[in-house]
Amino acid sequence: MVSAVAQIADDDRARLRLWLRLLRTTRAIERELRERLATAFDTTLPRFDVMAALDRAPEGMMMGELSRFLLVSNGNVTGIVERLVADGLVVRSHRDGDRRAAIVRLSDAGRTTFAAMAAAHARWIDELLGPIEPDAARDISATLATFRSQWENDA
Amino acid sequence: MVSAVAQIADDDRARLRLWLRLLRTTRAIERELRERLATAFDTTLPRFDVMAALDRAPEGMMMGELSRFLLVSNGNVTGIVERLVADGLVVRSHRDGDRRAAIVRLSDAGRTTFAAMAAAHARWIDELLGPIEPDAARDISATLATFRSQWENDA
DNA sequence: GCCTGATATTTTATACTTGAAACTTTTCCG
DNA sequence: CGGAAAAGTTTCAAGTATAAAATATCAGGC
Secondary structure, eight states: OHHHHHHHHHHHHHHHHHHHHHHHHHHHHHHHHHHHHHHHHHHOHHHHHHHHHHHHHTTTEEHHHHHHHOOOOOOHOOOOOOHHHHHTTTEEEEETTTTEEEEEEEEEHHHHHHHHHHHHHHHHHHHHHTTOOOHHHHHHHHHHHHHHHHHHHOO | OHHHHEEEEEEEHHHHHHHHHHHHHHHHHHHHHHHHHHHSOOOOHHHHHHHHHHOOTTTTTEHHHHHHTTOHHHHHHHHHHHHHHTTTTTTEEEEEEHHHHHHHHEEEHHHHHHHHHHHHHHHHHHHHHSSOOOOHHHHHHHHHHHHHHHHHOOO
């Protein structure tokens, strides 16, 4: 049984502790994924992220849309897409009648390549998060999801 | 009521969904923290992380210890510490009788500066994670903590 | 007293990341 | 129409990040 005083003191730190835990957990998993993507597919996490976003949008995405979705800066996406285009995994074109907007989508090669990576990625995540039961995973997802949508409304 | 079939299908994706949610949540908070650290203290998240680690170790830390604790590469820490030393916030010295090992600790200025940043940081986190109740925060922390320690044992 | 291997860190090359400035194209308004 | 503002993207400089190679030091064995 925790005393009321200790409980209140701990309340002050509960969110900070959660944040530190989120950060460490996410970093540890990212570290592992990065390593596996490099050895198994000779690619990187940012490239995978971009391809995953494009895979969800068969008709393509605008650069700005991509950067907003991935929560990274505009200029950042430019470089990653550039390299993916150079490797023939991504195709750039323009939206009808607007030469400002660039439409980016996976090439056929990109789609094939990504399919293999996505399957491995899903297995890896299931392995790395294995100790978390599906029910617990759903609970945490739900809590984080409501929190984020609330917060996004403020911003 | 969810059917048994739907439940099983969802089980397959629960961990992957959790991972994507963790990633997005962490990125969104990091983004916000980075911006606030820049405007309020003219500093960056990596610099804050290093200073936070050093603040916990008044007697100093070795470079390798620092990089393992922060889950970043060795060479990365070198650059960040270099800039902190240049700004007079961190002091480098050597361990007795071992000129390989560099001991890094906060300077007095660094300790003072960090105290202000840490207080603001704690407030910000409490604000940003506000929608998550302390009990929920404790639950999630606990789940992620056990999972990570289990996983670390494998690696 | 040297050689070998282990330890600790830095250096290097490349890629990622940001915020801000610059650029191009489009839209809107007078 | 003409010009200002807006929209979309890229460029830029600085900093962060990695893995791998290079460097420097230490600890033992011979």
